[in-house]
Amino acid sequence: MIEDIVSLLLALIAFFIFPAIQYVSLKSFSKNEGRPELWYLPKYGFRLVIRNLPRKKTLKDIRYKGFIRRIIPASRGCSVDTFDDEHLFACDDFFLFPGTDQTLLSFNLKGEHDEEVNFVQTDKLGRELRDIRLKDFDCLICDYSATIQNFFNFNIKLAKRVELKASSLREMWRAIQANDTEGRFKIDQIRDIG
Numbered sequence: 001m002i003e004d005i006v007s008l009l010l011a012l013i014a015f016f017i018f019p020a021i022q023y024v025s026l027k028s029f030s031k032n033e034g035r036p037e038l039w040y041l042p043k044y045g046f047r048l049v050i051r052n053l054p055r056k057k058t059l060k061d062i063r064y065k066g067f068i069r070r071i072i073p074a075s076r077g078c079s080v081d082t083f084d085d086e087h088l089f090a091c092d093d094f095f096l097f098p099g100t101d102q103t104l105l106s107f108n109l110k111g112e113h114d115e116e117v118n119f120v121q122t123d124k125l126g127r128e129l130r131d132i133r134l135k136d137f138d139c140l141i142c143d144y145s146a147t148i149q150n151f152f153n154f155n156i157k158l159a160k161r162v163e164l165k166a167s168s169l170r171e172m173w174r175a176i177q178a179n180d181t182e183g184r185f186k187i188d189q190i191r192d193i194g
Contacts, residue, residue, distance in 0.1 A: 033057050033148050036104070036162045038185045040176060044126040045108035046185070048142055048162060049101040056098045057148050064104050064144035065090040068119070068137040086137070088121055088130070096146065104142050104162075109134075109173040117173045119166075139188075140164040159193035 037051040052059065066089050072082040089105070096102045106124050110131075111117035119140070121130040145159040165188050172185055 033156075034059055034144075034146055034158045034160070036142075036144075036160060036187060036190060037101075038164070038187050039183070040172070040185060041182055042176075042180050044124065045106060045120075045122055046172070047101075047103050047124070048105040048107075048187075049103050050096060050144065050146070051101055052096050053099060053101050057150070058098060059096040059102075059146040059148055060094065062093040062096055062102060062144065062146040063091070064093075064102075064142065066105050066140070066142040068132065069139050069141055070136065071138045085141075086132075104144060105140075109169060109176070111173060114170065114174070117170055119169060134166045134170055138166055140166070140169065145193075161189075161191040161193065162187055163189040163191070 033052075033055060035051050037049055039047050039049065041047065050059070050062070065087070067085045067087050070084040070086075072084055074080050093102060103124055106122045106126070108120045108122055108126065108128075109117055110120050115135075117134045119132045119134055119137075120128050121132075122128055140163070142162045143160070144162075145157065148156045148158060150156070168186075168188050175185075
């Protein structure tokens, strides 16, 4: 009788604990999947991408959106900062296969001198879509989510927020004025959600 109870308990533990351990280990191994990177290509401009070129996972159900944010400081009659957001785009994509990157946002930075730099939203080939002065906003934000497929059938959902300050964009403009070569740029903040 005691052997049967012990066997039953071991079977229940194996039945419930093993999948939980699998899920937790997959979640921890997936931390580096779907990371954003910002690249500059002299021919096309800047590209904010979900980096999957060197990875071996397939991402699916990709959703992303971008906006610029102006922060209105707290003042009399309002004790907190107010966010004034201007929508730039919202997109869905089905899959991102290993060996490719997903472009979230393409843009360029134009200006004659330091104080008159403009953020120019472009398509992937560098054709201009929208032109906004850096003075008119405080940060550029891109949110995205995706599902990482794996062979254990425990699909892991990832969600991230990428933030680039207008002051950092101005520094990037200075950098490409000094050296117009392909390279990776630092992202101010990446927030993992969930």
